[in-house]
Structures are given as structure tokens and as C-alpha cells.
Amino acid sequence: MGDLTKDFDSTEFASVFRGVTTQVPKQLWPHLQRLANNLQVLRDTVGRSITINSGYRTVRHNAAVGGTTESQHLDAAAADFTIAGLSPSHSYCMMELLIKDGQVRQGGLGAYVAHTHYDPRGTPARWTKGITKPDCSEVSLPDDDAPPPVEEEDDMADPVARAQIMVLIESAHLQQGQIDFLAAATAAQQQRLNNLDPGDIGANQGAITALAAELALVEGIAEANAKKLAAAAEALA
Numbered sequence: 001m002g003d004l005t006k007d008f009d010s011t012e013f014a015s016v017f018r019g020v021t022t023q024v025p026k027q028l029w030p031h032l033q034r035l036a037n038n039l040q041v042l043r044d045t046v047g048r049s050i051t052i053n054s055g056y057r058t059v060r061h062n063a064a065v066g067g068t069t070e071s072q073h074l075d076a077a078a079a080d081f082t083i084a085g086l087s088p089s090h091s092y093c094m095m096e097l098l099i100k101d102g103q104v105r106q107g108g109l110g111a112y113v114a115h116t117h118y119d120p121r122g123t124p125a126r127w128t129k130g131i132t133k134p135d136c137s138e139v140s141l142p143d144d145d146a147p148p149p150v151e152e153e154d155d156m157a158d159p160v161a162r163a164q165i166m167v168l169i170e171s172a173h174l175q176q177g178q179i180d181f182l183a184a185a186t187a188a189q190q191q192r193l194n195n196l197d198p199g200d201i202g203a204n205q206g207a208i209t210a211l212a213a214e215l216a217l218v219e220g221i222a223e224a225n226a227k228k229l230a231a232a233a234e235a236l237a
């Protein structure tokens with residue numbers, strides 16, 4: 001029971017940065033309410049619990065995670081989430097289908113290694129980071145006439161596959177962090193390069209090349225892991 005919808009509470013969307021929790025400011029609640037209403041449609045459709053990894057972000061929190069200054073998270077109008085037992089790609093596709101079906105408001109949809117981003121901005125925006133673009137052709141919405149989906153508490157048929165998924169999600173989170181860090185470091189080096197004397201450019205260029213190679217390597221591992229995660233989720237379904 002939440003203060004926003006049946007399943008979502010405003011505290012789940014609070015900004016948590018360096019151990020400090022900042023609740024969503026009251027003036028942003030209309031954004032938060034619309035976000036939660038749309039996520040509740042997804043929650044009811046999949047019949048599985050949804051974990052909000054990141055909702056509202058303070059300016060400092062957003063800057064630290066490399067968010068853009070126009071990030072919907074600053075307005076409490078976006079959520080990065082995971083669905084219990086579903087891969088981020090599958091979660092992305094469920095939201096895409098609900099948008100196409102007119103049940104969920106059009107907006108931003110991002111596929112990441114360890115989570116899915118959604119914001120009901122009204123105009124379509126799609127992106128992927130660290131994984132290949134999800135192929136939604138194999139995914140469909142549950143049939144209205146079909147029995148309601150089984151809640152995840154009863155979905156313990158294969159504890160090994162379940163444990164495997166938990167490990168994969170954990171490592172995917174770590175990889176997303178590494179990707180964000182390396183991307184920020186590469187951007188910072190590039191910034192420095194732009195301000196350098198011509199004589200110092202060589203050494204800096206080397207650092208950028210090394211960082212870019214490391215970034216590509218981590219993204220490769222992340223993509224392979226995302227595939228494993230999708231396969232494991234498929235096996236469990």
C-alpha cells in the first residue's frame with residue numbers, strides 16, 4: 001500500500017546520495033503522481049513487484065551519476081526500475097507494448113544493463129546503454145482472458161535459476177557503475193585535451209585511448225552478461 005498508488009509509495013522515489021535521503025519536494029508531486037500512475041499499469045500487467053533503483057534526484061546526486069541537466073529525474077518525473085524475475089530488456093519491451101497499446105503514456109524509455117528507465121514526458125525518446133537494443137518482437141502483453149499472472153512469491157519453481165539471476169543482476173549493477181565511471185572519465189579527459197597546449201596533447205591522447213579501450217571492454221562484458229541474464233530469465237519464466 002503506497003501513498004501514490006496501490007503499490008507505490010513516495011518514499012521509494014526519494015533521492016539517496018552519499019547516505020543522505022532527500023524526499024521528493026511537495027511541488028514536484030504532480031510529476032511523481034503521474035509517473036507512479038503509469039508504473040502501476042505496468043505493475044498490474046506483469047503481476048510482479050517493481051523495485052525503483054532511482055526516482056527523484058537532487059542536482060548534486062544527478063551530477064554525480066552523470067545525468068544531463070535536463071534529466072527528468074530532477075523533476076521527479078522519471079524512474080529507473082527492475083521487475084522481479086524479468087530482464088531489463090524484457091521490462092523495456094513490456095513498457096513499449098503498453099505505450100503502443102495506449103495504456104501507458106508516451107515518453108522516454110531507456111534500456112540499461114541493470115535497469116530500465118521510463119518517464120512519461122509525452123513525446124517518444126528511446127535509447128540503450130551498454131546492451132543491444134531490445135528485440136520486442138518475441139514479447140507480448142498478457143491475454144486479457146488468460147488467468148492472472150502468478151505473483152513472484154509462488155514463482156520459486158527453479159531456485160537455482162533464480163539465484164543465478166540475482167547474481168547476474170548484482171554484477172550487472174556493478175558493470176553499469178563502471179561504465180558510467182569510465183564514460184565520465186573519458187569525457188573529463190576529452191575536456192582537458194580541449195584546453196591543452198599542443199605539446200601536452202600526446203600524453204593526454206594516450207590516456208583517452210586507454211580509457212576508451214577499457215570502456216569498450218567493460219561494455220562488452222556487460223553486453224555478454226545482459227544476454228546471460230535474459231536467457232536465465234527466459235528459463236525461469
Ligand SMILES: [Zn+2]
Pocket residue numbers: 073078079080117118
Ligand atoms: Zn533514468
